[in-house]
Amino acid sequence: MIELVLAATAPSESAVHIDWLSVFRFAGSLISLAAGLFFVLAGTIGVIRLPDFYTRLHAAGMTDTLGAELILLALMFQSGFSQMTLKLVLVAIFLLITSPTATHAVAHAAHEAGLKPLLGPYKAPEVDEGT
Amino acid sequence: METALGYMFLAGAFALIVSMALMLARLIGGPTLYDRLLAVNSFGTKTVLFLCVFCFIIDRPDGVDIALLYALMNFIATIAVLKFFNYRALDVNLNRVSVKGEDA
Numbered sequence: 125m126i127e128l129v130l131a132a133t134a135p136s137e138s139a140v141h142i143d144w145l146s147v148f149r150f151a152g153s154l155i156s157l158a159a160g161l162f163f164v165l166a167g168t169i170g171v172i173r174l175p176d177f178y179t180r181l182h183a184a185g186m187t188d189t190l191g192a193e194l195i196l197l198a199l200m201f202q203s204g205f206s207q208m209t210l211k212l213v214l215v216a217i218f219l220l221i222t223s224p225t226a227t228h229a230v231a232h233a234a235h236e237a238g239l240k241p242l243l244g245p246y247k248a249p250e251v252d253e254g255t
Numbered sequence: 256m257e258t259a260l261g262y263m264f265l266a267g268a269f270a271l272i273v274s275m276a277l278m279l280a281r282l283i284g285g286p287t288l289y290d291r292l293l294a295v296n297s298f299g300t301k302t303v304l305f306l307c308v309f310c311f312i313i314d315r316p317d318g319v320d321i322a323l324l325y326a327l328m329n330f331i332a333t334i335a336v337l338k339f340f341n342y343r344a345l346d347v348n349l350n351r352v353s354v355k356g357e358d359a
C-alpha cells in the first residue's frame with residue numbers, strides 16, 4: 125500500500141521527490157477510517173448480541189459517537205480546506221451534540237416507563253452487618 | 256493514490272451498509288419499543304455517515320447538505336417519537352416548571 129502511495133505521489137522524473145503532505149494525509153485518513161469503522165462495527169455487533177436494552181444502549185450510544193467523529197475526520201483529511209470540510213465540520217459538531225442527547229433521552233424514557241435491567245446471576249454484594 | 260483512496264472509501268461505505276443491515280435486524284426483532292427506537296436512531300446516524308462517504312466518492316460536495324439535513328431530522332424524529340410514547344400526544348408542553356396556575 126505504501127509503495128503504491130509513494131509511486132503515485134512521486135513525479136515521473138528520475139529525481140525522487142516525495143510529497144510528504146499527501147502521504148501524511150493518506151495515512152491519517154486511513155487510520156481514522158479504520159478506527160471509525162472498527163467502532164461502528166463493534167457497536168453494531170454489541171447491539172445484535174448483548175442481552176439487555178441498557179447494555180445495547182451502552183454499545184450503540186458510545187461507539188456511534190466516536191465512530192462517527194472518526195469517519196468524518198477521515199473525510200476531512202482528504203477534502204482539505206474547502207467547502208466540503210466546512211459542511212463536514214458542521215455535521216460533526218451536530219452529531220457530537222445530538223447523539224449523546226438522543227441516547228440519554230431514550231434511556232430516560234425507558235427508565236421512566238419502568239423497563240427493568242436484566243441482572244442475571246450477578247447480584248449487588250450483601251452488606252455484612254455483623255463484622 | 257486516487258485508486259487506493261477510492262478503494263478505501265468504497266470499503267468504508269460497504270462496511271457502513273453491512274452495519275445498517277444488522278441494525279435493521281435489531282429494528283425488526285427488538286423485544287421492546289425502546290430497542291426499536293434505539294435501532295432507528297443508530298440507523299439514522301449511520302445513514303448520515305454513509306451519505307458523507309458516498310458524496311466524497313462521487314465527488315459532489317452538495318450531498319453533505321442532505322447529510323446535515325438528515326442528521327437534524329433524525330434527532331427531531333427521535334425526540335418526537337419518545338415524546339409521543341411518553342405522553343400519548345404531541346401537543347404537550349415540555350417545560351420543566353409546571354406549577355398549577357402558574358403556566359400561561
